Amino acid sequence: MLRKKTGGVASGPRLSSALTQLTNGAIDRRTFLRRSGLTIGGLAAATTLSSGMVTKAQAQTAPSDSVEIRKSVCGHCSVGCTVLAEVTKGVWIGQEPGFDSPFNLGAHCAKGAAVREHAHGERRLKYPTKLVGGKWQRISWDQAVNEIGDKLLEIREKSGPDAVFWTNSSKMSNEQSYLHRKFMAFWGTNNTDHQARICHSTTVAGVANTWG
Amino acid sequence: MTYSYNDIHNSRAIFLIGGNPAEAHPVSLLHLLRAKEVNNAPFIVCDPRFTRTAAHADEYVRLRSGTDVALIWGILWHVFENGWEDKDFIRQRVWGMDQVKAEVAKWTPEEVERVTGVPGSQLKRVARTLANNRPFTIIWCMGGTQHHIGNNNVRAYCNLGLALGVIGTSGGGTNIFRGHDNVQGATDVGGGNDTLPGYYGLIEGAWKHWARVWGVEYDYILGRFATVKDKEGKDESMSTKAGMPVSRWIDGVLEAKENIDQPDNLRAMIYQGHAPNSQTRMTDMKEAMEKLDLLVVIDPYPTVSAILHDRTDGVYLLPAATQFETVGSVTASNRSLQWREKVMEPMFECKTDQEIIYLFAQKLGFADELFKNIAVNGTEPVVEDILREINRGMWTIGYTGQSPERLKLHMANQYTFDRTTLRAVGGPADGDYYGLPWPCWGTPEMKHPGTANLYDTSLPVADGGLCFRANFGVERDGQNLLAEDSWPVGSEIEDGYPEFTMAMLKELGWDGDLTAEERSAIEAVAGDKTNWKTDLSGGIQRVAIAHGCAPFGNAKARSVVWNFPDPVPLHREPLYSPRRDLVADYPTYEDRKFWRLPVLYKTIQDQDFSTDFPTILTSGRLVEYEGGGDETRSNPWLAELQQDMFVEINPYDANNKGIRDGEMVWIHSPEGGKVNVMALLTDRVGRGVAFMPFHFGGWYQGEDRRSRYPSGADPYVLGESVNTVTTYGYDSVTQMQETKTTLCRIEKA
Numbered sequence: 001m002l003r004k005k006t007g008g009v010a011s012g013p014r015l016s017s018a019l020t021q022l023t024n025g026a027i028d029r030r031t032f033l034r035r036s037g038l039t040i041g042g043l044a045a046a047t048t049l050s051s052g053m054v055t056k057a058q059a060q061t062a063p064s065d066s067v068e069i070r071k072s073v074c075g076h077c078s079v080g081c082t083v084l085a086e087v088t089k090g091v092w093i094g095q096e097p098g099f100d101s102p103f104n105l106g107a108h109c110a111k112g113a114a115v116r117e118h119a120h121g122e123r124r125l126k127y128p129t130k131l132v133g134g135k136w137q138r139i140s141w142d143q144a145v146n147e148i149g150d151k152l153l154e155i156r157e158k159s160g161p162d163a164v165f166w167t168n169s170s171k172m173s174n175e176q177s178y179l180h181r182k183f184m185a186f187w188g189t190n191n192t193d194h195q196a197r198i199c200h201s202t203t204v205a206g207v208a209n210t211w212g
Numbered sequence: 213m214t215y216s217y218n219d220i221h222n223s224r225a226i227f228l229i230g231g232n233p234a235e236a237h238p239v240s241l242l243h244l245l246r247a248k249e250v251n252n253a254p255f256i257v258c259d260p261r262f263t264r265t266a267a268h269a270d271e272y273v274r275l276r277s278g279t280d281v282a283l284i285w286g287i288l289w290h291v292f293e294n295g296w297e298d299k300d301f302i303r304q305r306v307w308g309m310d311q312v313k314a315e316v317a318k319w320t321p322e323e324v325e326r327v328t329g330v331p332g333s334q335l336k337r338v339a340r341t342l343a344n345n346r347p348f349t350i351i352w353c354m355g356g357t358q359h360h361i362g363n364n365n366v367r368a369y370c371n372l373g374l375a376l377g378v379i380g381t382s383g384g385g386t387n388i389f390r391g392h393d394n395v396q397g398a399t400d401v402g403g404g405n406d407t408l409p410g411y412y413g414l415i416e417g418a419w420k421h422w423a424r425v426w427g428v429e430y431d432y433i434l435g436r437f438a439t440v441k442d443k444e445g446k447d448e449s450m451s452t453k454a455g456m457p458v459s460r461w462i463d464g465v466l467e468a469k470e471n472i473d474q475p476d477n478l479r480a481m482i483y484q485g486h487a488p489n490s491q492t493r494m495t496d497m498k499e500a501m502e503k504l505d506l507l508v509v510i511d512p513y514p515t516v517s518a519i520l521h522d523r524t525d526g527v528y529l530l531p532a533a534t535q536f537e538t539v540g541s542v543t544a545s546n547r548s549l550q551w552r553e554k555v556m557e558p559m560f561e562c563k564t565d566q567e568i569i570y571l572f573a574q575k576l577g578f579a580d581e582l583f584k585n586i587a588v589n590g591t592e593p594v595v596e597d598i599l600r601e602i603n604r605g606m607w608t609i610g611y612t613g614q615s616p617e618r619l620k621l622h623m624a625n626q627y628t629f630d631r632t633t634l635r636a637v638g639g640p641a642d643g644d645y646y647g648l649p650w651p652c653w654g655t656p657e658m659k660h661p662g663t664a665n666l667y668d669t670s671l672p673v674a675d676g677g678l679c680f681r682a683n684f685g686v687e688r689d690g691q692n693l694l695a696e697d698s699w700p701v702g703s704e705i706e707d708g709y710p711e712f713t714m715a716m717l718k719e720l721g722w723d724g725d726l727t728a729e730e731r732s733a734i735e736a737v738a739g740d741k742t743n744w745k746t747d748l749s750g751g752i753q754r755v756a757i758a759h760g761c762a763p764f765g766n767a768k769a770r771s772v773v774w775n776f777p778d779p780v781p782l783h784r785e786p787l788y789s790p791r792r793d794l795v796a797d798y799p800t801y802e803d804r805k806f807w808r809l810p811v812l813y814k815t816i817q818d819q820d821f822s823t824d825f826p827t828i829l830t831s832g833r834l835v836e837y838e839g840g841g842d843e844t845r846s847n848p849w850l851a852e853l854q855q856d857m858f859v860e861i862n863p864y865d866a867n868n869k870g871i872r873d874g875e876m877v878w879i880h881s882p883e884g885g886k887v888n889v890m891a892l893l894t895d896r897v898g899r900g901v902a903f904m905p906f907h908f909g910g911w912y913q914g915e916d917r918r919s920r921y922p923s924g925a926d927p928y929v930l931g932e933s934v935n936t937v938t939t940y941g942y943d944s945v946t947q948m949q950e951t952k953t954t955l956c957r958i959e960k961a
Contacts, residue, residue: 070553071623073542075535076838077237078390079217080544080647082626085536085555092536092556100626102218102634102646103544109238110836114849118512119536119556122924123846125514126560129922131527136922141561141571144528149575151506152480159476160438162450165461168403169485169565170395173540174549175598176565177394178401178409179586180484182426183569186578188436190414190455191464191478194403195839197457198490199354199391201946202362204399207386208411209773210370211214211379211667212681212764 071098075118075171076111079103083115092116161188170195213396214385214666215349216546216649217243221632222383225254225341225348229280229369230355230952234264235835237389237545241268253348254341258283259355260830261860261903262896271338274898277830278359278953279328281783284368286324286332288316288375290339298377304698305680306374307691308772308780315780327783327794342376347384354391354832358952360800360813363945364781371771371781379769380667380680390545392839393535397543400609400650401602405455405807410606412745414452421746424737425605427584436578438475450474454807459491459942459949462500463809473808480506484565485532487840489516489909492938492949495885498522498912510568513842516909516933519920529922532565533558540595541619548634548647548662551619566593603656607745607753608764610651613660622647634664645676653757654750660757672702673757682710682765688774695766702760711765712756714747715740725755777801777944786953787816787941788882790828790900801944811942821882825955827865828901829879831934841907845927857908857931858890860897861958869960876961878914879904881937881954888914888961889932902956904934912936 067088074081082098095116099106128144129136155163164187168180177194184192196204220226220243233240245268247253257269260277275283291297292313302309321332342348350373356365370379370386378384390396402409412418423430437451453473456464464478481504488497501507501521509517510530518529535542536555543549558564563571570591573579585601587594596616603612621641622629628639629646636644648662653673663676671677677700686693694708710716714734717723726734730751734742744752744763753763772779785791785798801813836854837844844850859879861871871877873893879902880886888911889904897903910917910930918926934951941950 070555072536072552072555073393073544073550075393076844078393078396078545079237079239080393080542080546080548080550081239082550087555090556098626102626102629102631103548104239105242105631107239107242110850110853111838111844112239114844114847115536117847117849118843119534119559121513121843121846123927124512124559124562125529125531125922125925126562127531128561129514129529131523131525134524136529141530141563144530145571145575148506148508148528149572152576155479155505159479160450160474161436162438162455162474163476163479164482165456165458165464165478165480166482167458167484167486168398170392170398170403171485171535172398172403172565173394173535173538173542173552173595174397174401174602175540175595176569177398177403178602179566179569179593179598181402181409183573183582185408185422185433185451186436186573186582187576188438189450190405190453191461191474192403192455193405193458193461194395194398195392195458195486195490196395196399196404197459197946198358198949198951199395200357200388200399201404201457202357202359202943202948203352203366203388205946206363206366206773207214207370207388209770209776210367210374211769212683212767 067093074108074112074115076115081108081112083112085116092120162191164189165191168192168194170199213387213390213545213547214379215382215387216548216634216664217387218632218634219382219385219665220244220247220349220387221250223247223253223347223349224251224383225256225345226351227256227342227348227372228265228351229258230357231351231353231389232259232263232265232832233351233353233389234268236353236391236833238835240389254345256338256341260898260901261832271341273330273334273338275328275330277828277901278786279783280356280365281361281368281781282319282324282327283330283335284372285316285319285783286321286328286330286335287339287342288372289319289321289324290336291343291375292316296339296343297375301377302375304696305380305768307688307693307768307770309375311780312371312375312771315782327798346376347378347381349384350378350386351389353389355952358948358950360787360941360943360950361778361784362943362948363776364778364784367773368781374769374771380669382665382668385665388545394542396545396547397541397549400543400611401606405457409602410608410611412608414454416452417746419451422605424748425601428581432581440475456808457947458486459947460807460809462493462497465500465503466496467809471810473805479504480508482508482510483515483517484510487515487842488520489840489933489935490906492935492951493883493940494520494933494936495883510565512562513846513927514921514925515842516840518922519910519917520912530568531560531562532568533562537562538564538566538595541599541614544647547649548645549614549619550647551616551623564592566595566598567591604748607747607750610653610660610663612750613652613654613656613658613662614648614650615656618648618656635661653763654753658750658754669698669700671700672760673700673762674760677701679762679766680769681762682708682767684767684770686710693767695768699766700760700762703766704759705761705766708766708768709761711743712752712761712763713741713743714752717752717755722755722759725758726751730754785817787813787950788821788939788953788955789817790822790826790955792820792822807947811947812940816940821955825880825882825957826900827956827958829904829937829954829956830901830952831904831906831938834905834907837905837907839907840909842909842927844907845929848928851928855929856890857911858892858904859958860892860894860903862895862897862899862901863893864899865958866891866893869958871958871960878959878961879937880957880959881939883939885936886913887932887934887936902958906934906951909933
């Protein structure tokens with residue numbers, strides 16, 4: 001739960017005082033990140049920092065060409081913050097916010113600072129899994145695609161293509177989402193939809209019908 | 213978003229309603245606070261809850277949840293009363309404002325206070341602040357949209373901007389913050405149930421256009437769809453009928469077959485990249501999941517779909533790769549496209565979504581047709597080829613100029629783009645706006661820079677300028693719908709005009725500018741009837757823009773949307789209203805049927821739940837988690853920060869019930885569900901209001917269902933889903949679900 005830590009008393013100008021102290025020189029990076037992180041940066045900044053520091057320590061001992069920077073974009077909201085992923089031998093070892101991005105200017109929130117764990121997370125679904133008699137059973141991709149496909153074709157035969165609802169996703173890239181929409185057209189139904197329905201569908205309809 | 217987060221640097225005031233970006237879009241606060249600190253822009257936040265965003269506000273307006281239209285009309289009442297509206301702007305670029313004015317006249321300060329709870333004196337101050345600090349930006353999020361009158365709320369906000377003339381001016385605009393990394397893009401490329409990619413709709417012409425782009429016969433596509441008999445016994449293809457919305461799929465399963473407008477009930481549900489606990493009525497959802505023949509989850513995490521039901525068979529979980537394990541473009545809220553590099557190979561046995569789609573297309577027998585223009589390496593489609601196909605087809609909103617090469621160039625040269633205008637200053641992308649925000653007209657070779665601010669007539673169209681689109685004809689009730697005395701700088705037509713067609717080019721004598729290739733491509737589509745959005749050569753767009761014109765015409769914005777249930781936005785009481793005295797004055801709609809399903813309004817509002825369920829329940833986001841929360845609650849860093857599902861209760865209400873901070877309570881829903889959550893006593897919510905975040909799952913009505921997850925794939929943090937106690941209610945145009953205003957009863961556990 002979020003709990004308010006201050007007593008609700010104004011403690012003076014926020015940004016300006018942080019910047020004043022910064023120019024006085026007596027501030028380390030950790031403190032700066034904490035202070036410039038608005039209300040949200042504290043632990044997030046610490047998270048970024050620790051992974052960044054680990055990387056730097058390694059970079060001193062390892063050949064400099066062993067760490068590659070790959071540019072990605074955070075997946076947690078629509079601001080589009082650039083994430084710089086530090087990769088060595090195919091392993092994502094650290095991340096930094098993109099300072100060159102005009103959107104995030106080197107900032108991250110708690111979620112953005114933790115995206116490496118989203119990919120490298122140990123709680124991910126690891127292989128195709130099927131529920132059999134109430135127990136999860138590992139199966140192969142071949143078996144999964146064949147069994148699901150056969151069932152879909154059987155449903156199509158008996159109830160028509162509209163008896164299948166298959167979501168699209170706001171988490172997909174443009175290319176994936178487009179391909180999925182096209183896939184549904186070739187399957188033969190409009191029973192597909194994604195998070196915009198429950199997010200900004202009224203905005204899109206309202207704005208499009210007002211502005212044109 | 214009509215502009216960008218960055219353009220807010222130019223705002224003289226910020227009007228934010230129904231949004232909490234400090235938690236939902238934290239980095240956006242960089243830009244908002246810059247306007248506040250540097251421009252001294254007054255920051256006005258309207259919300260039933262004193263959010264972390266409201267904590268930054270100069271003026272906080274606490275309205276009763278679900279009364280946005282009344283609040284906006286209450287502000288406009290003062291605007292019109294004092295003659296603060298922008299009369300020139302309205303005359304030139306707005307149609308129907310007189311009808312809005314007539315409705316607004318009914319919303320006196322007294323009536324507004326009776327409905328919204330906000331004093332007239334405060335709204336007069338807000339109105340004066342906005343009038344004196346133009347241009348101001350208008351920002352809204354789910355607090356405005358997720359209501360059964362969501363489309364009315366949104367159009368009321370638009371009218372506030374139109375009346376005060378802040379639309380189409382840098383620093384103004386409606387900057388709608390979207391919630392997911394690619395919810396903008398997925399909507400643009402047709403992820404919804406009611407349109408093909410690019411908002412072409414589902415009419416026959418739209419299908420023919422896309423069949424042309426895909427290189428298949430229209431009849432082939434038609435043959436894939438079911439055909440039904442219409443009322444007169446004639447054959448009708450299901451291809452032109454909007455599908456069911458994801459908010460209602462459960463009714464596609466549970467509703468009696470004779471009540472739904474398709475041949476049979478839904479029998480299979482496939483959730484690909486979508487959490488279930490972000491949808492309302494989870495008690496009904498559990499039943500629907502149990503009734504299905506087949507339930508499939510395709511996701512990097514098992515999601516609540518894996519464990520909500522009591523099924524023992526017929527469920528598959530397929531591991532999808534994350535966005536970091538593939539390449540592709542995503543469209544940020546400001547319509548900029550950014551290209552992601554692949555960070556790492558897919559973990560474990562995960563596959564990318566495009567490969568999964570390929571495998572199923574192959575199994576279902578249409579892979580050759582689906583991938584006709586798209587190369588496939590083994591079973592992995594080439595992502596760049598997919599974007600090139602998008603470029604070849606999405607002329608309507610200008611997704612045609614953003615080639616993979618241009619997007620990659622922007623990502624590699626981010627540092628060359630200005631932080632406020634988003635325009636590259638020198639460097640290889642000189643003059644482009646960052647990420648080529650759509651519309652980026654014409655072919656990639658035409659090098660349109662993208663459009664950072666929509667409808668801004670102070671720039672030439674070739675430079676990112678625009679006007680309002682002529683999408684609704686040229687005349688209504690004998691009045692001119694086209695713009696008057698207003699056009700983008702450099703336009704050779706100095707007046708309003710309709711959308712461009714080949715016939716119009718000929719009339720203007722501009723068709724001579726077309727190349728031979730463009731001319732034959734236009735001829736092949738529909739001759740003189742080919743228009744700017746079906747011309748696959750882009751020639752019509754190119755020539756129109758060369759003459760300074762917007763391909764889509766130059767018209768007025770519509771204050772009144774005559775094709776919607778409420779042409780002028782009206783206040784209507786929530787279906788579960790705590791104010792029975794107001795239900796009589798501001799009733800909801802009659803029940804209707806659309807998008808294949810019956811939609812209840814009056815039937816629900818007629819029942820009085822306000823005595824047994826006296827507390828207003830609303831919901832929202834937390835900074836630590838996102839969406840249904842499965843990914844973020846599985847992330848140890850984030851999970852540690854937010855370990856308990858909770859309900860915010862005003863101390864006054866809690867003390868009256870003897871509830872102490874940190875105690876467990878039951879929240880009961882008028883539709884029968886209940887959740888067991890921890891009480892957080894706070895003045896963030898007013899008296900009689902409770903708030904719960906929506907990211908939790910894994911508990912169901914008091915039962916911890918952790919043991920049902922596949923071993924090792926259970927999120928670190930589980931909790932009750934707020935949507936177990938949310939209720940019926942769908943927007944009258946889009947079937948957006950009502951999550952922001954319902955009723956509940958709080959009891960000590």
